Amino acid sequence: MAKKKIRLGVNVDHVATLRQLRKGSVNYPDVLEAVTECLKGGADQITVHLRGDRRHIQESDLRILKKAKVAPINLELAATPTMAEVALKYKPEIVCLVPEKRQELTTEGGLDVVRYKNRVTKFIRRCHQAGIRVSLFIEPSALQVHVSADVGADAVEFHTGQFALARGARKTKELKRLVVAARLAHGLGLKVHAGHGLDYKNVTLIKRIPYLEELNIGHSIVCESVFVGIRNAVKKMKAKL
Numbered sequence: 001m002a003k004k005k006i007r008l009g010v011n012v013d014h015v016a017t018l019r020q021l022r023k024g025s026v027n028y029p030d031v032l033e034a035v036t037e038c039l040k041g042g043a044d045q046i047t048v049h050l051r052g053d054r055r056h057i058q059e060s061d062l063r064i065l066k067k068a069k070v071a072p073i074n075l076e077l078a079a080t081p082t083m084a085e086v087a088l089k090y091k092p093e094i095v096c097l098v099p100e101k102r103q104e105l106t107t108e109g110g111l112d113v114v115r116y117k118n119r120v121t122k123f124i125r126r127c128h129q130a131g132i133r134v135s136l137f138i139e140p141s142a143l144q145v146h147v148s149a150d151v152g153a154d155a156v157e158f159h160t161g162q163f164a165l166a167r168g169a170r171k172t173k174e175l176k177r178l179v180v181a182a183r184l185a186h187g188l189g190l191k192v193h194a195g196h197g198l199d200y201k202n203v204t205l206i207k208r209i210p211y212l213e214e215l216n217i218g219h220s221i222v223c224e225s226v227f228v229g230i231r232n233a234v235k236k237m238k239a240k241l
């Protein structure tokens with residue numbers, strides 16, 4: 001039987017980063033236009049992270065994307081009551097709960113579901129009541145996977161940052177951690193997603209993760225789009241899945 005294709009969520013945060021670098025004095029590049037191009041390139045969903053500091057995606061982007069109804073939206077949010085209100089207001093297809101630190105360059109490390117169990121449980125309950133699925137962005141650790149299942153998550157998105165950074169034998173070790181955690185997650189009824197630091201090279205190895213249904217990739221695609229345009233950059237990534 002042919003292997004199922006892995007869904008590609010394209011994270012367009014850095015399209016908005018380019019605009020925000022000019023601190024509101026320009027309104028280009030247009031995020032919706034970029035999204036339309038991503039879809040023409042084969043993107044299966046659009047991923048955006050509305051950060052507390054609004055460094056890239058703004059609520060206005062979310063409003064425009066939601067109104068346009070062009071693609072399923074995977075909305076990455078911190079697990080706070082304020083962000084729960086955002087989720088309920090915009091009702092994306094899925095919310096991905098992520099940790100968030102003000103000073104970080106990008107999302108460093110997975111959400112500690114053990115530490116924030118009560119908060120995450122409440123967030124998930126509110127989303128489920130509104131018909132929104134929830135995934136948890138976690139490290140590939142058995143404990144985090146078990147607690148993700150306990151709190152009622154629909155999916156886990158494994159943080160592939162450590163894998164992306166590792167070299168040589170450590171890379172093999174990181175891949176093994178992902179494989180083991182994916183088997184466990186699947187066994188507990190969780191969908192398996194992954195993302196962070198993935199590029200046109202390392203995605204080939206990541207595909208070995210069993211039960212992998214979805215990858216969310218941003219930075220490398222936006223970087224490639226400088227040379228080939230975002231539609232072709234997405235098409236090139238999609239061809240690898």
Ligand code: PXP
Pocket residue numbers: 011013049076096098106107137157194195196197198216217218219220
């Ligand atoms: N998935 C999650 C949960 C993320 O926080 C990010 C980064 O915003 C990504 C995927 C995409 O990571 P990258 O931009 O390194 O491809």
